[in-house]
Each structure stands twice: as structure tokens, then as C-alpha cells.
Amino acid sequence: MQKHSQKEHLYKLLVIGDLGVGKTSIIKRYVHQNFSPHYRATIGVDFALKVLNWDAETVVRLQLWDIAGQERFGNMTRVYYREAMGAFIVFDVTRPATFEAVTKWKEDLDSKLVLPNGKPVPAVLLANKCDQGIDVLMNNGIKMDQFCKENGFVGWFETSAKENININEASRCLVKHIIASESDPVQSVEPDIVKPHMNSSKIVSCSSCFKS
Amino acid sequence: PAALPPAPLGFTDVNLNSRNTYEVSRRRSAPEHLPHGGTAPAEPAPPPQEPAERARHRVGIAGAGSSFAEFFTRNFFTKRTKELKPAVQSAPGWKLFGKVPPRENLPKDSKIIQQEYEARTGRMYKPPPPSARRKNIEFEPLSTTALILEDRPANLPAKSVEEALRHRQEYDEMVAEAKKREIKEAHKRKKIMRERFKQEENIASAMVIWVNEILPNWEGMRATRRVRELWWQGLPPSVRGKVWSLAVGNELNITPELYEIFLSRAKERWKSFSETSSENDTEDAGASVADREASLELIKLDISRTFPSLYIFQKGGPYHDLLHSVLGAYTCYRPDVGYVQGMSFIAAVLILNLEEADAFIAFANLLNKPCQLAFFRVDHSMMLKYFAAFEVFFEENLPKLFLHFKSYSLTPDIYLIDWIFTLYSKSLPLDLACRVWDVFCRDGEEFLFRTGLGILRLYEDILLQMDFIHIAQFLTKLPEDITSEKLFSCIAAIQMQNSNKKWAQVFASLMKDNKEGDKNHSPAPKS
Numbered sequence: 001m002q003k004h005s006q007k008e009h010l011y012k013l014l015v016i017g018d019l020g021v022g023k024t025s026i027i028k029r030y031v032h033q034n035f036s037p038h039y040r041a042t043i044g045v046d047f048a049l050k051v052l053n054w055d056a057e058t059v060v061r062l063q064l065w066d067i068a069g070q071e072r073f074g075n076m077t078r079v080y081y082r083e084a085m086g087a088f089i090v091f092d093v094t095r096p097a098t099f100e101a102v103t104k105w106k107e108d109l110d111s112k113l114v115l116p117n118g119k120p121v122p123a124v125l126l127a128n129k130c131d132q133g134i135d136v137l138m139n140n141g142i143k144m145d146q147f148c149k150e151n152g153f154v155g156w157f158e159t160s161a162k163e164n165i166n167i168n169e170a171s172r173c174l175v176k177h178i179i180a181s182e183s184d185p186v187q188s189v190e191p192d193i194v195k196p197h198m199n200s201s202k203i204v205s206c207s208s209c210f211k212s
Numbered sequence: 213p214a215a216l217p218p219a220p221l222g223f224t225d226v227n228l229n230s231r232n233t234y235e236v237s238r239r240r241s242a243p244e245h246l247p248h249g250g251t252a253p254a255e256p257a258p259p260p261q262e263p264a265e266r267a268r269h270r271v272g273i274a275g276a277g278s279s280f281a282e283f284f285t286r287n288f289f290t291k292r293t294k295e296l297k298p299a300v301q302s303a304p305g306w307k308l309f310g311k312v313p314p315r316e317n318l319p320k321d322s323k324i325i326q327q328e329y330e331a332r333t334g335r336m337y338k339p340p341p342p343s344a345r346r347k348n349i350e351f352e353p354l355s356t357t358a359l360i361l362e363d364r365p366a367n368l369p370a371k372s373v374e375e376a377l378r379h380r381q382e383y384d385e386m387v388a389e390a391k392k393r394e395i396k397e398a399h400k401r402k403k404i405m406r407e408r409f410k411q412e413e414n415i416a417s418a419m420v421i422w423v424n425e426i427l428p429n430w431e432g433m434r435a436t437r438r439v440r441e442l443w444w445q446g447l448p449p450s451v452r453g454k455v456w457s458l459a460v461g462n463e464l465n466i467t468p469e470l471y472e473i474f475l476s477r478a479k480e481r482w483k484s485f486s487e488t489s490s491e492n493d494t495e496d497a498g499a500s501v502a503d504r505e506a507s508l509e510l511i512k513l514d515i516s517r518t519f520p521s522l523y524i525f526q527k528g529g530p531y532h533d534l535l536h537s538v539l540g541a542y543t544c545y546r547p548d549v550g551y552v553q554g555m556s557f558i559a560a561v562l563i564l565n566l567e568e569a570d571a572f573i574a575f576a577n578l579l580n581k582p583c584q585l586a587f588f589r590v591d592h593s594m595m596l597k598y599f600a601a602f603e604v605f606f607e608e609n610l611p612k613l614f615l616h617f618k619s620y621s622l623t624p625d626i627y628l629i630d631w632i633f634t635l636y637s638k639s640l641p642l643d644l645a646c647r648v649w650d651v652f653c654r655d656g657e658e659f660l661f662r663t664g665l666g667i668l669r670l671y672e673d674i675l676l677q678m679d680f681i682h683i684a685q686f687l688t689k690l691p692e693d694i695t696s697e698k699l700f701s702c703i704a705a706i707q708m709q710n711s712n713k714k715w716a717q718v719f720a721s722l723m724k725d726n727k728e729g730d731k732n733h734s735p736a737p738k739s
Contacts, residue, residue, distance in 0.1 A: 019553070020513040038520035040638060041513075043554045044629030047684040063681050070510065070553045075592045079625055 005057050011178055012063045012083055016105050017090035018098040019069035022128040025161035026090065027066050030171060035162050042068045045080050052175065060175055071101075074108065081113045086178045087123040088170065093158070094132050106151050115181060122177035124170050125156035131163040419448035427451065430458055440654065446696070447650045453565035459653035460577050468569035471541055478540030482508060507551045511539045518556040519642070525560055534563050538572050545576060552588045554633030555579070561637045561645065583657035587632055598632070599624040601719045602661045608710050609665055613672050620680040624664075627687035631664055639688075644696050658708055658715040666703030670694070 015023045024039045024046065031048045046066040054060045065084065067077050089105045091098040102125065110120045125148060148156050154177045157170040361383040364371055371379065421442065426433050433439050447455050485508055515535050516526050524531045538559045543551050558578065562571040579588055586594035602624050607614040617623075630639055635652065637645040652659045667690065668675065675683055708715050 019510055020517075039517060040520060041517040041553055041556070043633045043638065044688075045626065046688050047681060049681050049685065068553060072550075072552055072590050076590055076595065076625070076629065079623070 006059055007057055008059045008061065009054075009179070009182075010061045010063065011085040011175065012065065013174065014081060014084045014087040014109070015064055015066050015090065016087060016109065017069060017126075018071075018092070018095075018101045018105075021069065021090045021092040021095075021098050022161050023066055023069065023088075023090050026088070026126065026128060026159065026167055027064050029161040029164055030167050031064070033164075035164075037162075042066055044068055044073075045077070050171075052171075054175070054179075062171070062175070071104075078112050081109065084113060084121060085115075085182075086121055086174045088126050088174065089123055089153070090126045090128050092129050093127050094129055099127075103151055106153070110152070117181070119181065120152055122154045122174060122181055123152070124174045124177075125153045126170055127156065127158045129160060129162070130158035130165060131160035414445070415448050418442060418445065419450055422448060422451040422455070427454065427458075434459070443654045444651060444700075446647045449565075449646075452646065452650070453562075453567075453570070456562075456649065456653050457566065457570055457574050460574050462573055462577055464573075464577055464580060466545075466573045466576055468573075470545075471569045471572045474541040474544040475537055477544045478537070481544070482540065507543055508540070510553070511536065511543070511551050511556070514551075514553060514556045515539070518560050525556075531560070531563055534568055534571075535560055537568065538563065538575060541572055542576060542579075546579075549579065549585075549588055552590070552633075554630075554638075555588065557634040557637045561635075561642070561649065565646075581657065583632070583660070587629075595625075595629075597719065597722050598657075598661070599628060600722050601715065602628065602664065604710050604718050604722075605661065605665060605706070605708060605715070606668070609706050610668055610672060613668060613675060616676055617683070620683070622680055622683055626684050628661075628664060630688060631667075632660055635660065636663060639690050640694065640699075641692065644694065644699060647696055647700070661715070662706050662708055663699075663703055665706045666699055669706060670699055670702040 015027060017023055019041075024042055025035060027046075027048045028039070029035050031050045045068065048064040048066065050062040050064060052060040052062065065080055067073075067080055087109055089102055089109070091102050093099075106123060109123065113121055115121055125144075127144075144156050148154075155170070155173045157166040157173070159166045159170060161167065361379065363376075426439055426442075443455075515532060518525045518535065520526060523529055525535050526532060535556065539551060539555060542549075542555070542559075559571065559575050562574050562578075565571075566574060578584060583598060585591075586598065603614070606617075606624075635645070636648045639645075640648065648659070648663050652663075655662075667687075671686070671691075675686065678686060710718055713721070
């Protein structure tokens with residue numbers, strides 16, 4: 001423990017996506033290393049904290065905001081977006097409608113939140129419940145890469161909260177991009193911008209996390 | 213057998229109540245007797261070959277750790293007592309699942325006989341508050357008789373005289389200490405028992421008053437001081453549903469026939485929904501149809517996530533279809549509101565206390581109250597008014613904590629949304645939530661916010677030590693051992709007066725401010 005030289009980062013991360021796609025399950029798996037098929041519906045927002053020993057000098061504390069998925073809550077949940085540094089957008093591979101909603105969630109996110117430097121917050125797309133044996137995506141890797149580029153995701157992962165697949169990897173990808181975006185020159189000093197009518201997403205052209 | 217045999221005590225770890233999502237992994241002791249994980253959702257009842265004696269203990273004991281079991285036994289005890297013939301000595305609570313355990317042959321001790329007598333005569337078995345019982349369980353009977361002072365083995369040098377004396381003395385002290393503890397614990401147990409019987413008697417006598425005096429003269433008596441005080445103590449489970457119905461009222465004039473009409477409409481919709489979705493999965497056939505279908509799908513998704521640990525609303529569970537029906541009928545009745553998350557919890561609590569049509573009538577009328585309508589329509593500007601009024605009383609009652617929250621910009625929308633949307637049924641143990649509902653039915657929306665302040669007051673000292681994320685985590689997942697005595701004494705200590713203005717006045721003046729100079733537009737409710 002080289003406590004003397006350790007830097008600590010605190011990042012607020014949003015976990016958003018349609019109702020029942022497994023947001024809470026992903027967080028429980030990530031933070032508590034367990035899974036239950038019996039989570040209760042999230043109303044409003046739930047919270048979790050994950051501490052990562054990023055490298056020898058860096059400790060990263062992640063504040064995870066698990067936001068209720070019903071579209072109706074859109075207006076209400078915008079306040080939860082404030083000051084977030086990154087986001088996971090989750091869909092359920094067994095329900096195509098939840099994938100169709102991904103662009104809506106991304107637009108919603110980008111319209112309500114930008115980084116101090118004016119760029120959209122880094123977002124990683126999670127294709128959850130990949131343990132269910134539905135191969136809608138397996139053959140569409142290239143398409144998904146394309147989709148992420150077009151919609152400004154910094155990466156995507158097939159995940160399973162149940163089988164603990166790819167969740168740590170997805171998180172590392174997101175944190176890496178947050179750290180990178182933090183070292184970007186800051187243009188705006190405004191700490192928290194909520195622009196209600198800005199939905200053309202600026203694409204972060206970084207594909208280092210894309211699967212090949 | 214003793215009233216509380218040590219073997220099944222581990223069941224206290226089994227938290228059947230709505231709040232715990234990890235209980236499955238915690239079912240360590242006697243797992244073979246429990247439905248696991250959801251493999252047998254419809255069977256929380258003990259296997260038929262299990263002696264009723266043990267089943268009874270499980271009901272009682274599980275109740276100690278779980279408010280639900282308590283709620284459950286109390287409820288069904290009282291509901292079923294009428295049907296029970298005095299000769300039937302099975303555990304009546306389990307009749308819900310249609311499984312009557314075989315009669316036990318074991319000799320009964322007096323307490324059990326008394327409990328059974330009480331069950332038959334309409335008195336309720338009420339376990340002591342969880343905290344008290346929990347302590348009891350941590351106490352392991354010291355086997356003083358098994359502690360034997362022995363000399364050294366023959367192959368070792370014998371103890372010296374002083375040493376032997378000292379050991380004898382230490383041994384005597386240990387035994388004396390253990391005996392003292394045992395006696396103390398026995399006294400404690402006795403006291404708990406006495407308290408429990410007193411509580412049972414209170415509930416029983418309250419029930420008589422409710423049934424014989426208050427309910428027949430409802431309109432004349434509901435606002436009297438005596439009734440209001442009795443009301444605050446908590447409604448006896450046997451009259452709870454009835455009183456809720458009366459207090460919520462039926463401004464909307466919904467009849468059971470009307471419910472049937474909306475239910476059959478909902479059923480038709482489900483049918484056409486499942487037919488069209490099998491034909492075509494991805495193509496949307498008109499926005500409004502898609503919306504309605506989405507609403508139906510949401511209900512389906514949420515029902516399985518409503519009190520999941522009870523295993524009664526899940527697919528295959530005894531109340532699954534009922535919950536589905538009530539929510540589905542509501543979306544047909546109020547398409548302008550539709551299904552909103554949180555509703556499933558409210559409907560579930562009503563279903564646990566009322567017959568189907570009455571549950572629907574209470575549900576629709578409850579959701580038609582101004583506060584509930586504002587929240588379920590997600591009328592953001594109205595919600596902010598409610599939060600602002602809440603903060604007025606927050607600052608008044610708990611100024612230190614208020615400043616602490618302010619310093620972290622921790623706003624009520626972080627924790628109040630879950631509490632208000634579900635009327636505390638998700639965040640508090642179910643029996644405690646029902647008590648909150650009792651007084652909410654008496655006092656109206658104001659009590660919801662007062663309860664919130666009571667929770668903050670109860671945990672003020674802990675919360676003052678926490679930072680943002682820990683407060684947020686704490687308040688969105690309250691401790692499971694919260695007791696009604698403590699919470700209600702904290703709620704009672706909350707003054708709903710702000711410089712002589714009451715809740716309604718504070719709220720009204722905030723609404724006036726809104727009209728005068730707020731740019732916030734109220735989002736039109738989506739239909």
C-alpha cells in the first residue's frame with residue numbers, strides 16, 4: 001500500500017435502460033458479487049458504491065446510480081443525471097424492443113448532460129442476459145460496432161449478471177474513457193450543464209474498447 | 213416440546229419479508245424444508261409429511277424475523293377462524309395453500325394450547341418485536357451441567373493444592389455466572405411472553421371495539437378522539453381492509469360490476485396482444501397500440517418483481533392472476549394514467565387485505581387522491597411542490613440533519629420518490645407499512661411526509677455521520693430491523709406545524725407561489 005502517493009477519483013456513473021433489462025442485477029453482481037432472480041423493481045433510483053484499485057497510484061470510487069427504467073419517469077429522472085461522468089446503457093438481448101430503446105436512452109442522456117468540455121459523457125452499451133442462449137448479436141458483432149460508432153458509444157459488451165460475464169471488463173472500459181476524457185482540455189467552466197434541447201450527439205471517436 | 217425448540221431457530225434468519233433480496237442464500241438451517249430459490253414458488257407451506265407441530269413453530273418463529281409471516285398469520289388467522297371447526301387443530305394460517313398438515317400426536321404444552329385456543333376464539337398470535345426475539349435467539353442455553361471440572365490426566369503431574377483450589381473456585385464462579393445468565397434470560401423471556409400476551413389482548417379487545425362499536429357507526433365515530441387514538445395504535449388485521457375501504461371512500465362510484473367490465477376488457481386486450489405478438493415481434497402496428505402493449509408488458513415484468521420473497525405474486529403463486537387482473541383493469545379504467553411502476557406494490561398490499569373487487573375500488577380511489585395522481589402522472593412540477601413542502605417541515609423538525617443534507621445537495625427526490633410511489637410498502641417491512649397505511653387512511657397525504665420525517669428522525673444520529681453516497685444507499689434500503697414502536701414514537705414526535713401553518717396551508721401557499729412566478733412548465737401527462 002503506497003498510501004503516500006495514491007490518488008483518489010470519484011466518478012458518478014449512471015446505469016440506464018428499459019425496465020427489466022437487468023440494471024439492478026448488473027450492479028449487484030458488480031458490487032456484491034452475487035445474483036438473485038428476485039430483485040424488486042427499482043422505483044426512482046438506487047445506489048451502490050464500488051471501489052477499484054485502478055493501479056498502484058490510483059483508487060477509483062464509483063458511485064453507481066441505478067435509475068428506474070420506465071419511460072414515463074423521464075422528466076423526473078433528469079435530475080439524477082447531474083454531474084455524472086459516465087453511463088452504462090443496458091438492454092436485454094431477449095427483448096428486441098429494449099434494444100430499439102437504446103438510441104432513445106442515448107439521446108436522452110446526451111440532451112440532458114454534457115461534460116465540462118462540451119463533449120458527451122462516455123457511455124458503454126451492455127447487451128445483457130447473454131447467457132440466455134439467444135444469438136441475436138453473436139453474428140452481428142460488426143453491426144454492433146457500427147451501431148456504437150454511429151450512436152457515440154465508446155464500447156459495447158455482451159454481459160450476463162447471472163453468469164458474471166464481462167461486467168468487470170465493461171466497467172474498466174468505461175473508467176478508462178472517463179480518465180481519458182478528464183485529461184482532455186476543459187473548455188467550459190460550468191460544472192453542470194443541462195441542455196434540454198440538444199440531442200445531436202457528438203461522437204467520441206475512440207474505439208479502443210471495441211471488440212474485433 | 214418447549215415453545216421454542218432450538219432446532220428451527222435458524223429460521224429467524226429467513227427473512228420472508230418484502231425487503232430482503234438475499235434471503236435465499238441465507239436459508240442455511242434445515243434447507244430441505246424450504247422451497248428453494250423459486251423452484252417451488254407456490255409452496256411456502258410445509259411438506260405434508262411434516263408434523264404440524266413443527267409447521268406451527270415455523271410460522272411463529274419465522275414471524276420473529278419476518279414481518280411478513282406475522283402479517284400473514286395474523287391476517288389469515290382472523291380471516292379463517294370463522295371457517296374453522298373447533299375440533300380442527302391444524303395451523304390455520306397454512307390453509308391458504310390448501311394444505312392442511314396432518315394432526316400432530318405430540319403432547320402439547322400449555323402455551324401451544326393457549327395459542328390454539330386463541331386462534332379459535334379469534335385472538336391473534338403475535339410474535340414479540342423482532343429485536344427482542346432476536347436477542348433471545350442469540351442467547352444459547354449454557355450447558356452448565358455439561359461443564360465438568362476434571363483433574364489432569366494421569367500421565368501429567370497432578371495440580372498443586374492451590375491450583376486445584378483456584379480451579380475449583382473459578383469453576384464455581386463460571387457455573388454461578390452461567391446460572392445467573394440463564395435466570396436473567398428466563399426472566400426476559402417471561403417478560404417478552406407477558407408483553408406478547410398483553411399485545412394480543414389489546415388487539416383482541418381493539419377488534420371487538422372496531423367490529424361492535426365503530427364500524428356500525430362509522431360516519432358518526434370516525435372523527436372522534438377515541439377512535440382516532442385507537443386508530444393510531446394500528447388497525448387489527450381482521451378489520452384493516454374494511455377500515456381502509458371506508459376511509460379511502462368511493463368517490464368514483466365504482467361498482468364490482470364496473471370492475472368486471474374493465475377486467476374483461478383487459479383480458480380481451482391480453483388475448484389480442486399475445487396473438488399479434490406471436491405473429492410479428494418487431495414491427496410496430498400504430499403508436500397507441502404499441503404503447504398499450506408496452507404497458508401490458510410492463511405489468512407482466514413488474515408483477516414478478518413485487519414482493520418477490522413472498523412467492524405469492526410470482527407466476528404460479530396464488531395471487532399472481534389477481535394482481536394482474538387489478539392492474540390490467542386499472543389501465544383500462546384510467547388509460548390517461550396507465551400503469552406506472554410502484555402501482556404493483558400498492559395493489560399487492562390491497563390484495564393482501566381485501567377481496568378482489570374491493571381491492572380494485574380502493575386502488576382506483578386511492579390513486580385518484582391529489583398527491584397520488586400528481587406522482588403517478590409524473591407531474592414533475594407538482595412533485596417538486598410536495599418535496600418543497602416536505603423540506604419546510606424537514607427544516608423545522610430536524611434542522612441539523614436538514615443542513616447536513618443540504619451540504620451534500622441531497623434532495624428529497626433521491627429518497628422520497630420510492631417512499632411516496634409505493635406508500636412505503638417497498639421500503640418498510642410489510643407489517644410496518646400496513647401500520648403507516650392505517651394512519652395514512654386517517655390523516656391523508658400529510659402522513660406520508662410525516663412518516664418520511666419520522667424515518668429521518670429515527671436514524672438522524674447515524675445519518676449525520678454519513679456522506680452523500682452512504683446516506684443515499686441507507687435511505688433507499690432501510691435497515692430491516694426497524695420496529696413499529698420506535699418508528700411510531702419518532703413519527704409522533706414530528707410536528708406538522710410551521711409557524712402556525714399546517715401541512716395543507718404550507719402546500720397551498722407553495723402552489724400559489726407557483727402560479728405567480730415559476731417558469732417551470734408542468735409536463736402534460738402522457739396518455
